[in-house]
Amino acid sequence: MSESLPTIAVVGGTGNLGAALARRLGAAGRKVLIGSRDRERAKAAAALLGHDIGYGSNAEVAAAADVIIVAVPFASQRATLQDIAACVAGKIVVDTTVPLMPPKVMRVQLPPEGCAALIAQQVLGVGVRVVSAFHNVAAHKLATDETVDCDVLVFGDDRKAREVVIALADACGLRGLHGGVLANSAAAEALTSIMIFINKTYAVDGAGMRITGSLVPPAAS
Amino acid sequence: MSESLPTIAVVGGTGNLGAALARRLGAAGRKVLIGSRDRERAKAAAALLGHDIGYGSNAEVAAAADVIIVAVPFASQRATLQDIAACVAGKIVVDTTVPLMPPKVMRVQLPPEGCAALIAQQVLGVGVRVVSAFHNVAAHKLATDETVDCDVLVFGDDRKAREVVIALADACGLRGLHGGVLANSAAAEALTSIMIFINKTYAVDGAGMRITGSLVPPAAS
Numbered sequence: 001m002s003e004s005l006p007t008i009a010v011v012g013g014t015g016n017l018g019a020a021l022a023r024r025l026g027a028a029g030r031k032v033l034i035g036s037r038d039r040e041r042a043k044a045a046a047a048l049l050g051h052d053i054g055y056g057s058n059a060e061v062a063a064a065a066d067v068i069i070v071a072v073p074f075a076s077q078r079a080t081l082q083d084i085a086a087c088v089a090g091k092i093v094v095d096t097t098v099p100l101m102p103p104k105v106m107r108v109q110l111p112p113e114g115c116a117a118l119i120a121q122q123v124l125g126v127g128v129r130v131v132s133a134f135h136n137v138a139a140h141k142l143a144t145d146e147t148v149d150c151d152v153l154v155f156g157d158d159r160k161a162r163e164v165v166i167a168l169a170d171a172c173g174l175r176g177l178h179g180g181v182l183a184n185s186a187a188a189e190a191l192t193s194i195m196i197f198i199n200k201t202y203a204v205d206g207a208g209m210r211i212t213g214s215l216v217p218p219a220a221s
Numbered sequence: 222m223s224e225s226l227p228t229i230a231v232v233g234g235t236g237n238l239g240a241a242l243a244r245r246l247g248a249a250g251r252k253v254l255i256g257s258r259d260r261e262r263a264k265a266a267a268a269l270l271g272h273d274i275g276y277g278s279n280a281e282v283a284a285a286a287d288v289i290i291v292a293v294p295f296a297s298q299r300a301t302l303q304d305i306a307a308c309v310a311g312k313i314v315v316d317t318t319v320p321l322m323p324p325k326v327m328r329v330q331l332p333p334e335g336c337a338a339l340i341a342q343q344v345l346g347v348g349v350r351v352v353s354a355f356h357n358v359a360a361h362k363l364a365t366d367e368t369v370d371c372d373v374l375v376f377g378d379d380r381k382a383r384e385v386v387i388a389l390a391d392a393c394g395l396r397g398l399h400g401g402v403l404a405n406s407a408a409a410e411a412l413t414s415i416m417i418f419i420n421k422t423y424a425v426d427g428a429g430m431r432i433t434g435s436l437v438p439p440a441a442s
Contacts, residue, residue: 108405110331149433153415180418184329187411194374194408195432197401202436210431211416212370215423 006092006164007031009065011058011072011084014045017096017134018071020142021172026051028171035061037083063087067164069094070120071134074101077116081123089127092161094168095120095185096134098192106197108190117155117185131156131165135188136195137174138206150208153179153188159221177211178218227313227385228252230286232279232293232305235266238317238355239292241363245393247272256282258304284308288385290315291341292355295322298337302344310348313382315389316341316406317355319413327418329411338376338406352377352386356409357416358395359427371429374400374409380442398432399439 010022013034026032026049034049035058036042046055055061062068062084068091072080077097084093097116101109113119117132124130133154141148152169154176156162162178169176179188191209198207231243234255247253247270254275257263263276276282283289283305289312293301298318305314318337322330334340338353345351354375362369373390375397377383383399390397400409412430419428 106401106405108335108407110335110407114329114331177419178422179415180327180422184327184411184415184418186329186331187408187415190405190408190411194400194405197405198398198432198434198436201399201401201439202434204434204436206434207436208433210433211419212429212431213419213423213425213427215419215425215428218422 005030006066007033007064008168009033009035009061009068011035011062011068011070011080012076013061013071014041015071016139016143017137018069019045019049020139021069021071021134022053023049023051024142024172025168026053030171033061033065058083059087065091067092067094067168069096071096074099074116077119078123081120085124088124092129092131092164093120093124094134094165095130095132097132098135098189100193106193106200108193110186110190114183115186115189117182117189121182129156129158129161130182131158131161132182132185132188133165133169133176135185135192136209138208141206142172148174148208149210150174151211152176155179155182155185155188157182163220177215226251227287228254228285229389230254230256230282230289232256232283232289232291232301233297234282234292235262236292237360237364238358239290240266240270241360242290242292242355242393243274244270244272245363246389247274249392251392254282254286256280279304280308286312288313288315288389290317292317295320295337298340299344302341306345309345313350313352313385314341314345315355315386316351316353318353319356319410321414327414327421329414331407331411335404336407336410338403338410342403350377350379350382351403352379352382353403353406353409354386354390354397356406356413357430359429362427363393369395369429370431371395372432373397376400376403376406376409378403384441398436
């Protein structure tokens with residue numbers, strides 16, 4: 001990755017979360033490309049989002065970027081990662097997958113691997129710096145210009161890679177926080193089912209999560 | 222359980238979390254008994270806590286109470302629950318166990334059963350209403366008279382039992398929230414390792430967790 005700001009690909013960039021992240025990152029002046037299995041859908045979505053956002057197939061944008069955000073449903077996670085695996089060696093892949101298993105999306109159902117982030121690492125192999133984040137953000141709120149009252153827990157075994165993703169969360173107007181090793185992603189992935197339950201039980205339009213206390217940001221590594 | 226306020230036992234009541242909960246509940250006018258494997262230790266702890274808190278062995282206080290809070294380390298959970306199992310049929314047992322496995326307490330390590338709360342249900346059997354809660358509260362903060370800036374996610378398959386425990390959290394000056402089925406406890410249990418990591422990484426004296434959004438409390442069931 002060059003010293004300048006990394007180019008960011010959003011694989012699954014036509015979905016709710018992917019499009020919202022692409023738009024916020026584009027608005028923050030980041031170079032963003034959105035990908036889709038269907039190149040034409042990516043083109044149409046990029047045109048709608050504005051901010052000079054580029055587009056391509058998932059593999060094309062992954063190949064062209066330094067940091068690749070993957071925002072697809074759990075059922076598509078494995079196939080999507082296999083599709084881009086050849087294009088991401090040595091790069092940072094940000095997996096946002098939450099292992100929701102419809103119809104019981106209000107029930108925590110972590111996969112046998114422990115969490116979706118560990119599946120991503122397994123599929124991509126050790127040569128890829130997998131980070132996971134953005135599990136608890138309400139996509140429809142992120143799609144607006146409003147402040148989203150939610151912290152972003154960022155997990156990964158490589159601290160420098162986490163720092164890059166924390167900067168992306170911050171660029172989106174969120175607060176990114178180190179959450180520890182990749183296996184810890186289970187906490188944020190599981191929390192999403194609790195959020196959906198709380199939205200329904202307490203009639204909330206997109207609950208969020210904040211860590212409380214006087215946090216002193218650590219020095220960059 | 223009678224219509225009046227339930228009597229509460231805190232099994233493992235001489236530990237940090239148990240003692241802090243007992244003190245806050247006692248201060249709120251609840252009838253509280255603290256238990257320990259060692260009856261004499263329970264007696265000494267009760268005297269220190271004040272508020273007319275009673276004491277006994279774990280099994281004695283479990284037998285005498287309507288609601289039993291279990292606050293022991295993960296390594297002692299199973300044996301403690303077996304010790305009180307005969308005394309809690311038909312009652313509400315509030316498991317607070319976090320499956321921390323020293324020395325790697327900053328790494329999420331959920332048990333094969335899914336979470337500690339499901340282990341509790343397994344040990345106690347279906348005749349006991351198991352609820353889990355209080356996983357994310359910093360015990361040393363709860364031990365003071367200060368406001369603790371943390372929500373309490375309450376899990377259980379029986380909604381009325383969750384409501385009883387939410388009322389206990391509220392009595393402790395915390396905000397209790399329905400978190401859904403017992404299996405969802407995995408989210409809050411896992412989050413504790415994240416909190417410990419954040420305390421260390423961001424030099425926080427006891428981070429907490431808040432759910433954001435305009436929550437409308439549901440009507441009591």
